[in-house]
Amino acid sequence: MNRYDVVVLGAGAAGMMCAAEAGKRGRRVLVLDHADAPGEKIRISGGGRCNFTNIHAAPANFMSQNPSFCISALRRYTAADFVAMIERHGIAYHEKTLGQLFCDGSAMQIVTLLRDEMERHGAALRLGIRIDAIDKADTGFTLMVDGEEIACEALVVATGGRSIPKMGATGLGYEIATRFGMRLVEPRPGLVPLRLDPAMLERLQPIVGVTVEAATTSGKIRFDEGMLFTHRGLSGPSILQISSYWREGEEITIAMAPHTDVFDSLRSARERNGRQALQTALATVLPKRLAQVVIEAHPGPITLAECSDKILRQIDTAVNRWCFKPAGSEGYRTAEVTVGGVDTRDLDSRSMAAKGVPGLYFIGEVVDVTGWLGGYNFQWAWSSGWCAGQAA
Missing domain, CATH: 3.50.50.60 (FAD/NAD(P)-binding domain)
Structure with a gap:
């Protein structure tokens, strides 16, 4: 021995x-x-x-x-x-x-x-x-x-x-x-990408590969780092961080322009040039493809002049208070810890x-x-x- x-x-x-x-x-x-x-x-x-x-x-x-x-x-x-x-x-x-x-x-x-x-x-x-x-x-x-x-x-x-x-x-x-x-x-699993349901994935398909600096929140925990849209859901540092705290069935909230008051930005753009397309104005805050997806999910007026404050606030909420329940995580297969x-x-x-x-x-x-x-x-x-x- x-x-x-x-x-x-x-x-x-x-x-x-x-x-x-x-x-x-x-x-x-x-x-x-x-x-x-x-x-x-x-x-x-x-x-x-x-x-x-x-x-x-x-x-x-x-x-x-x-x-x-x-x-x-x-x-x-x-x-x-x-x-x-x-x-x-x-x-x-x-x-x-x-x-x-x-x-x-x-x-x-x-x-x-x-x-x-x-x-x-x-x-x-x-x-x-x-x-x-x-x-x-x-x-x-x-x-x-x-x-x-x-x-x-x-x-x-x-x-x-x-x-x-x-x-x-x-x-x-x-x-x-x-x-x-x-x-x-x-x-x-922790530090792991999160999956989205099929309907949401279909809607987000045009922005696969797009990245933004995002603030992700679960309960009282928040991380401000990069986020990536993928073929299966969401990844990037802010998502990996929040995944360790998130539990199945819970909501997470994402701000995709956390340092911008989107309502104020769009209202100011409306005052300067009401004929500008809402999507064009939003693309000054978000990547162009992401702005398009957000607007397509909220069909309505095309130009800023046609948009009421209520509509602009709805867009602000869609961008900086996007709340949803992930379908799950990618599991131990890709979890870092x-x-x-x-x-x-x-x-x-x-x-x-x-x-x-x-x-x-x-x-x-x-x-x-x-x-x-x-x-x-x-x-x-x-x-x-x-x-x-x-x-x-």
Whole structure:
């Protein structure tokens, strides 16, 4: 039987970070993953350049049943700490909008960094494996891995969520949590495009590919970012952001010209040139094709002079208070993250240790902590992985 101090399940961002940190403490570490290569979600993230953190990362950028749970980890290992490691490895990076940091080169630089850190501190990595069983022992755990028995004092679950199953995502982490009596917050797709019903899709077909800066609202949550009309519904940053908060059957409200008083703009245009077509005037506020779709949905007067204030207000509402119920989301197939997961009530916020199961830890996406789009989920991986690495 092979014995290790720490076995980490999952060679993603959180798992490799934890392994490197535990190795620094002199712990004998083994990382196991069923994939053929480590860090696959890192590799594809950010269009292949990896949005590895956000300089504004703070607890307010994360959702959880317990919003305060992430505070300790994010304060103990910050975005600045990870940036310092990036710089030590000589990786060039740049800031995009809203504090998002990307590699100048390939996202594989981040994977290489993590592998180098693990190797430097003695953490072993085994890929393409199958876990047949996990059992609690008197002092730690025993695992059956491809027919081989492995023992460890500490077991760290960094298996991620169910998002992007074609990359091998599974619900293993949730199964392990349930196996050891831990509670789950129901997992669901997050940061995912939303679908529209067939009738609405048919009406919006002429504007597939059109983008606008939009404000999307669900309940009290609002995001102001880009929105894209697609063949199946809506996507773009503002939609992906709100999707993590939206629940089936709820309405969302979209402002497609959030910084413009459309009624006032159209009324002013009417005063200047009443003979101007309503659609032409609206096209000064919205993309031309979108303006056409909005007007076609509200047939009536053609010129501004023929439009009463009531009609102009109806157009304003159609543009900046578009309320509807999405038909659903695109699901785990395209979701960037999984919302929900291991209930934080059962975890210690400083170490990520399971309160009722000595030696068991959960980190990263498998935990009920989900960040906004823009590097926040990677920062949670680094922070939670670091914390477990100090304790496991």
